Every structure is written in structure tokens, then in C-alpha cells.
Amino acid sequence: MDLENKNVALVTGSTGGLGTAICIRLANDGYRVVANYNNEEKAAAWKIKMKGLGYDFDMYQGDVSDYDAVEKMIGKVEREIGGIDILVNNAGITRDGAFRKMTPSNWDAVLKTNLYSVFNCTRNVINQMIEREFGRVINISSVNGQRGQFGQANYSAAKAGMHGFTKTLAMEVARKGITVNTISPGYIGTDMVMAVAEEIRNKIVAEIPIGRLGGTEEIAHLVSFLASKEASFITGANYAINGGQHVY
Ligand code: CAA
Numbered sequence: 001m002d003l004e005n006k007n008v009a010l011v012t013g014s015t016g017g018l019g020t021a022i023c024i025r026l027a028n029d030g031y032r033v034v035a036n037y038n039n040e041e042k043a044a045a046w047k048i049k050m051k052g053l054g055y056d057f058d059m060y061q062g063d064v065s066d067y068d069a070v071e072k073m074i075g076k077v078e079r080e081i082g083g084i085d086i087l088v089n090n091a092g093i094t095r096d097g098a099f100r101k102m103t104p105s106n107w108d109a110v111l112k113t114n115l116y117s118v119f120n121c122t123r124n125v126i127n128q129m130i131e132r133e134f135g136r137v138i139n140i141s142s143v144n145g146q147r148g149q150f151g152q153a154n155y156s157a158a159k160a161g162m163h164g165f166t167k168t169l170a171m172e173v174a175r176k177g178i179t180v181n182t183i184s185p186g187y188i189g190t191d192m193v194m195a196v197a198e199e200i201r202n203k204i205v206a207e208i209p210i211g212r213l214g215g216t217e218e219i220a221h222l223v224s225f226l227a228s229k230e231a232s233f234i235t236g237a238n239y240a241i242n243g244g245q246h247v248y
Helices: 019-030 041-050 067-080 104-132 143-147 153-176 196-206 214-227
Strands: 008-011 032-037 058-061 086-089 135-140 178-186 238-241
Touching: 008 019, 008 067, 008 196, 019 032, 019 041, 019 086, 032 041, 032 196, 032 238, 041 058, 058 067, 067 104, 086 104, 086 214, 104 153, 104 178, 135 153, 143 153, 143 178, 143 238, 153 178, 178 214, 214 238
Parallel strands: 008 032, 008 086, 032 058, 086 135, 135 178, 178 238
Antiparallel strands: none
């Protein structure tokens, strides 16, 4: 890639397991990585850790579930760093529980953080991308948006919604040099997956033909590929990366 004119990549939910691996990989690829976070305390510790590894990321606070906060944050990034070329909609949470007990607040929290965030962030970068006739929008969904999972009616709905969004936006901006794709990771060795009770998690791992959890860097590798200029004919796609757990 053209290192003299570094493309800017915004990664939401950067301080989580996948977010961290994606930031590191995109920085290694030569992008100027802007790391979005919500929790100040967690972000401060993350920044120190990343500096220790040799990465000095530009960090921007913003609750991705809140449209006004995102609009302000992206405006600030554009003024201080420049237009965003690569948007990785990665921020996500779980509030697992059987549907018959699911509270409206657990429904709202997951839909707002995992799906509304995709609207909030993409809506605020897309016109700039159209003006510059280049852009990459990469939505991090889940195998559980493709197949469903006991206890995840909220999460599966949000994650399936992300790919519906991908398909339509891909069509709308295809002539503008912008690609929009979904990545659907299976069970990856992140804190989110490690929070599932061990007994349940072991049963899930037993269902994965490859016989192990995925690595965060394996997802980051796919993000890197889709972000590249060479991936310009790939749009509206949904990449499954799940160790064979769900084949269709
Ligand atoms: N399949 C069928 N029945 C199940 C079940 C399952 N997987 N899990 C629980 N049940 C049954 C229970 O035995 C119980 O039956 P009875 O009412 O007859 O006693 C009933 O369903 C309700 O069970 P609980 O009261 O335990 O339900 P709960 O509301 O506490 O929720 C759960 C259970 C926490 C959701 C648990 O099933 C679980 O952790 N499941 C895994 C969820 C999961 O995979 N999350 C992924 C997180 S990581 C991630 O999301 C990343 C990614 O993209 C992959």
C-alpha cells in the first residue's frame, strides 16, 4: 500500500479481544489506526499495554450506540486526523439468557450496541467515502447471526441484521469505489467467549470440526484482506470463519 499517504482505519470497540488484534494487524499493514473505545479506565490500561508492544494508537472515546456521540467523535477524527477510509464495525456486547426471561433492557442494550452502532458509525463516514471514491466498511457479525444460539435471541437478531445492512449498502455504494462486507466469526478465544460457563463452552468447542477456538489474529487476517485495495471486487459478501462449526 501507499505508505506516504496512509489510509485511516477506524476500529470500534478496539480494546476488546477482536478489536485489539484488528488494530495491531491494520497498523502492521501500514494504516493509521484510530481506536474507538467507550470505557475510559479500560482504555487507559489498553493504551499503556499497546505502547509496551510498540503501538501508539490514536484513541477516541465514543459510545457507538449513541448517534450524537458518534457524530461528534467522527467529526473530531476528521478534523484532527482526516477522513476515514476503512471502517471496522467491531464493537459488540452479549446479554445472554433464555428468551422467556429476556428483559427489554437486555434486548435494547444488545440491539443498540451491536446493530444501531453500525448505522451510527457508517452513516457518519459514508458521504466522505463517496466524495473520495474509496472506502471499506467491514462489519463484524457472528456465526450466531447465521445459525442462532440458545440464549442469544437479542445477539442473533442484531448480528443477522448486520448482514442485511451489508447487502443493501453494498449495492448502494458499489459504483463509488466502496465495498461493504460482513465477517461472521465463530467461537474465538476472547473474553466474551471465555465468559460462557466452562461446561457449556467445552460442549461448543466439541462441535467445532477443527477442534479448537479460533484465534483473534485469524479474524484480523481476514479484515486485512477485505480492507486491501486488491479486494475491490468483493462486496456484499458474508465470510464465515468458524472452524467448520456452521457450513451451509
Ligand atoms: N440447549 C437446550 N436447552 C438448554 C440449553 C441449550 N444450549 N441451555 C439451557 N437449556 C435449558 C435448561 O436446561 C433449562 O431447562 P429447564 O427450564 O427445563 O430447566 C432452560 O433451558 C433454561 O435454562 P437456564 O435457566 O440455564 O437459562 P438461562 O436464561 O440462564 O440461559 C445460558 C442459559 C446462559 C444462555 C446458557 O445456555 C449459555 O451460556 N449458552 C451459551 C450462549 C452462548 O453461546 N453465547 C455465546 C457468547 S460468545 C459470542 O456471542 C461470540 C460469538 O459471536 C460466537
